[in-house]
Amino acid sequence: MTSPHQPGAAPPPGCPAHAAPPQQYAPAQPDAQTPVKLYGPDFAADPHRIYAHLRQYGALAPVEIAPEVTAMLVTDYRAALDLLHDDATWSKDSREWMTTVPPDSPVMPMLMWRPNIFYADGPAHVRYRDVVVDSFKLVEPHELRARVQRATDSLIQRFGAHGEVDLIADYARLIPLLMFNNLFGLPDSYSDRLISAIGGMLDGNSPEEAAAANEAYTGYIMELVGAKKAQRGPDLTSWFMDHPHALNDEELIHNVILTMGAGNEPLANLIGNALARMLSDDRYYNTLSGGALTAHDAINEVLWNDPPLTNYSAHYPVRDVFFHGTWVRKGQLVMVSYAAANSQFDTTARTGPGSGGGSHLSWAAGPHACPVKRHALLIATTAIERLTAWLSDIELAVDPATLQWRNGAFHRALVALPARFTPITPDQAGATPWHNRDSAPTSSTRSAATSTGRQPASAR
Numbered sequence: 001m002t003s004p005h006q007p008g009a010a011p012p013p014g015c016p017a018h019a020a021p022p023q024q025y026a027p028a029q030p031d032a033q034t035p036v037k038l039y040g041p042d043f044a045a046d047p048h049r050i051y052a053h054l055r056q057y058g059a060l061a062p063v064e065i066a067p068e069v070t071a072m073l074v075t076d077y078r079a080a081l082d083l084l085h086d087d088a089t090w091s092k093d094s095r096e097w098m099t100t101v102p103p104d105s106p107v108m109p110m111l112m113w114r115p116n117i118f119y120a121d122g123p124a125h126v127r128y129r130d131v132v133v134d135s136f137k138l139v140e141p142h143e144l145r146a147r148v149q150r151a152t153d154s155l156i157q158r159f160g161a162h163g164e165v166d167l168i169a170d171y172a173r174l175i176p177l178l179m180f181n182n183l184f185g186l187p188d189s190y191s192d193r194l195i196s197a198i199g200g201m202l203d204g205n206s207p208e209e210a211a212a213a214n215e216a217y218t219g220y221i222m223e224l225v226g227a228k229k230a231q232r233g234p235d236l237t238s239w240f241m242d243h244p245h246a247l248n249d250e251e252l253i254h255n256v257i258l259t260m261g262a263g264n265e266p267l268a269n270l271i272g273n274a275l276a277r278m279l280s281d282d283r284y285y286n287t288l289s290g291g292a293l294t295a296h297d298a299i300n301e302v303l304w305n306d307p308p309l310t311n312y313s314a315h316y317p318v319r320d321v322f323f324h325g326t327w328v329r330k331g332q333l334v335m336v337s338y339a340a341a342n343s344q345f346d347t348t349a350r351t352g353p354g355s356g357g358g359s360h361l362s363w364a365a366g367p368h369a370c371p372v373k374r375h376a377l378l379i380a381t382t383a384i385e386r387l388t389a390w391l392s393d394i395e396l397a398v399d400p401a402t403l404q405w406r407n408g409a410f411h412r413a414l415v416a417l418p419a420r421f422t423p424i425t426p427d428q429a430g431a432t433p434w435h436n437r438d439s440a441p442t443s444s445t446r447s448a449a450t451s452t453g454r455q456p457a458s459a460r
Contacts, residue, residue, distance in 0.1 A: 035062040035070045038311060038409035045405065047310065047412070051075055051340035059324035060334070065311075065409040066107045071333040072326070073311060075340035077361070079324040083315060083336060084366035090315040092119050092368065096331040097316055109214075110410055111314055111333070115251050116258040117371070127245045128255055129371055135239035136372045139183065144375060148382040151178040153433035154188075156390055156424075160433060163423040164397060166416050167387075172272035175383050176264045184256065185235030186224055193220055198264060221257055225249075263376065269308030269413040270380050274298040276417055278388070280400040295384040299377065303342075307362035310339040310412045338362050339412065390433055394421040 036054060037043060043050050054061035059076035074080045083090055094113045101108065113119045117128040155174055159165040174195060181191045197217035224237055232238040236259070240252055247255065277298045278284040284293045302308070313336035321328050328334060338361040345360075363370040370376070388394065397418040404415040426434035 035064040037064045038073070039064075039066065039407055041407070043409075044407050047339060048343060051337060051343065054337075054340065058326060060326040060328070063335075063409075065335070066105055069101055069105055069107055071314075071335050072328060073340070074334065074336045076324065077341040077344045080313075080336045080338075080341045080361055081365055082324070083334065084313060084361075084364060084368065087121065087367050089317055089319070089321055090334070091121050091318050092125070092315060093121060094119060094314065094316065094333075097333050107409070110312075114254045114258065116254040118258055118262070118368075125367065128247075128251070129367075131240055131243045131245050131247060131255065132259060133371045134243060135236050136375055138234075138239055139236075139375065141374075141378060144378055145382050147179060147182055148175070148379050149386055151175055151182070152383050152386040153390075154178070156387065156433040157426075160390070160424040164418070164420045167275050167419050168268075168272045168414050168417045171383075171387065172275065172417070173268040175271060175379065176267040179379055180260050180263055183235060184224060184237045184260065185228055185233050190220070198261075217257075221253055221260075225253060225256065263372070265411060265413070266308040267376050267379060269411055270299065270302060270376070271383050272414050272417055273302040273306045273308060273412065274380065274384055275387070276400070276403060276414060277301055278384070279394065279396045279417075279419060295381050295388070298384065299380055303362040304345070304360050305339075305342070306412045307338045307342065307360075308412060309362070309410060311335050311337045312410055313338075313364050313368065336361065336364070338364070390424065391421040394419050 036050060038047075038050070054063070054073060054075050059079035060072045060074055062070060063073045064070050074083055094111050098108075098112060101111075115124075115128075117125060117132055120128055152171075152175060155171055155178070159170055165171065177195045177198060178188070178191050181194050182188070186194075193216070197213050197220055228235070228237040228241060232242065237256060240247060240255060274295065275298075278295070281293075284298060315334050315336075316331050317323075317328050317334070319330050323334075342360045342362065363373045397420045403417065406413045406415050424432055426432055
């Protein structure tokens with residue numbers, strides 16, 4: 001629960017609202033040490049060990065999300081729900097916080113205020129959310145599934161004859177890019193531009209490379225908006241433009257940028273993490289005796305255990321508050337750890353056949369919960385099912401224990417997912433991704449396991 005600090009009351013020892021200068025961070029507890037880093041190889045390799053340590057601080061813990069950029073991280077499930085549902089105490093507006101952080105900080109693209117659904121409060125947020133929700137309602141599920149099938153088939157055509165693939169670089173990361181390029185109304189010929197631009201923003205090796213990629217992405221969006229101003233179509237950009245809430249040009253551009261970006265990295269990570277689970281665990285393969293787990297189960301396990309966006313929901317209290325045992329000063333950055341909060345539940349209650357998904361926080365909750373999670377789930381499920389149906393004997397090409405995770409405080413994402421399979425070609429007998437695209441391929445019983453071997457999820 002939250003309560004405002006009474007001006008006449010003596011602050012508790014170590015209260016960050018009173019003991020620290022305006023632009024410095026004070027630990028939540030008097031004996032707290034240096035904030036725990038949520039980046040670097042140790043965190044990427046085993047984040048749940050870090051979360052277990054952070055719980056020693058209570059419901060909130062001091063963390064560093066980038067060099068010299070600190071925050072409070074909510075690791076408790078109940079506290080996370082209280083924060084996410086309380087939009088009277090907690091604001092999404094980051095402009096005050098931005099004055100305390102170097103403008104070139106690597107986390108700024110994820111936290112910098114813009115006039116869009118992520119960073120707005122009150123009526124402005126409702127207005128932006130209505131535009132996004134109402135526009136996505138016009139995307140029919142059967143049509144979306146058909147679009148995903150066409151996109152996945154086009155990717156499988158690229159590597160199907162090779163017999164090997166990196167399922168992150170050549171599949172999981174490309175599906176959302178192809179999908180959103182299509183849904184927002186540009187032809188497939190523009191897909192490579194979007195792939196190159198967003199890829200550069202995510203993996204730029206230098207500030208110059210990242211800046212160039214950001215400029216390319218902005219140019220792509222500007223060209224998209226210009227094309228739709230000239231001629232509308234049955235696409236999200238046109239529907240954003242024609243919505244009764246009448247977004248101005250700045251609002252339109254930033255909500256398109258946000259929707260594309262928010263639907264991109266998390267969705268790619270969801271597909272990649274789910275494929276990693278399926279290829280590392282024999283429970284996910286059909287057997288003659290039946291009982292195998294499905295793509296839905298793999299996605300459910302990922303959303304509970306390795307959420308594609310692990311720590312986010314950035315909020316800033318509008319006044320000094322005493323929140324679940326910790327004083328938080330006005331304007332201080334507080335984030336929610338979906339992964340840490342989810343892990344408080346017993347494993348048997350959240351995974352496995354018939355679990356239904358439960359109440360994990362991977363889509364957030366409250367007024368800022370993901371507005372299009374059904375579309376994301378349909379895309380991820382269809383992409384995984386399509387791949388494993390066409391390439392029924394696909395398996396990991398490396399030991400699952402050697403898979404590496406990307407560095408970063410916000411996401412849970414694999415560096416690569418090498419896999420191998422029996423090559424397929426367009427001239428072979430039977431259905432292939434090169435034809436009969438509108439009909440689903442027939443799943444086959446998986447062949448005997450080969451030398452790589454597999455480990456159950458519980459062993460990893």
